[in-house]
Amino acid sequence: MAMEPVEPRDRYNLRKALTIMERDIKALEKTETFILDQSVLKQYKVRILPLSLEPYDSLAPKFFTSFAPKDMPEPTEQYVDDEYDNHMITRSCDYGRLISNYLDSYVGNLVFDCPGVSRTWLQHQIGDYNFGDNSLWRMYKPEFGTMDIRHVSDASKPHIKCIMHNDIDVDDDHLLYGELYTVIHIMLGQLKLKGFVNDMVAPVLLFSLNQQHPRVIEAYFDGQELLLRHTKRYDFTYLNAAGFKTFAQWLMGDPIGDTSRNAVRT
Helix, strand or coil, rough: HHHCCCCHHHHHHHHHHHHHHHHHHHHHHHCCCEEEHHHHHHHCCCCECCCCCCCCCCCCCCCCCCCCCCCCCCHHHHHHHHCCCCCCCCCCCHHHHHHHHHHHHHHHHHHCCCCCCCCCCEECCCCHHHCCCCCHHCCCCCEEEEEEEECCCCCCCCEEEEEEEEECCCCCCEEEEHHHHHHHHHHHHHCCCCCCCCCCCEEEEEEEEEEECEEEEEEEEECCCCCECCCCCCCCCCCHHHHHHHHHHHCCEEECCCCHHCCCCC
């Protein structure tokens, strides 16, 4: 009979530190602190860094790659077979759902039509994940919620991709409570899985749909700080073809990087 994997002490300590951080961050909701500046983030050992979605840029994601199919079709309404109509929206929280649905349809067609697209990622219902509980949703203003989670299909890596919406439009100098809490909650969920007992890092690539100005965040804990690297805001007040193509390429790309104890600071 196979023995249960034993969690190393240093990994237990790392997970404990993240658990305490999650508890402290969760308390921000009670004080209605939803927009976080540098002074607040510093208290919780959270550091903001820039991120670029140019594949070969020095600021590109550390744990994820992009994938651009040859002769990649444009995300036109005809190709996506959907309508990108934001003029009829009356609730600000529905902008994110519009973008998510359009992006999901676009990527689904690309996976079906384009040779060479990796089948690395698999989606379950959010409630089927061990972290897919009510914590990933806030049902009253300001609303936020996780709409899409993708994990590595053969469970060989702890990486996660996530699409969420936020009912707040925020500038490039601030994070949102919903963004921060979502990534740390998902990280802890991954690190609780026995299959990742030898992984110290559980990277998250978050597509944060903040009304009509989404951005992408790569998040990981380096053993000392929670690092959130984010792009500048994209303008999706119109059918932004370049923006949708970029998001699709990073949604389809593969997981990379060292997630062992060599990747963390001690």
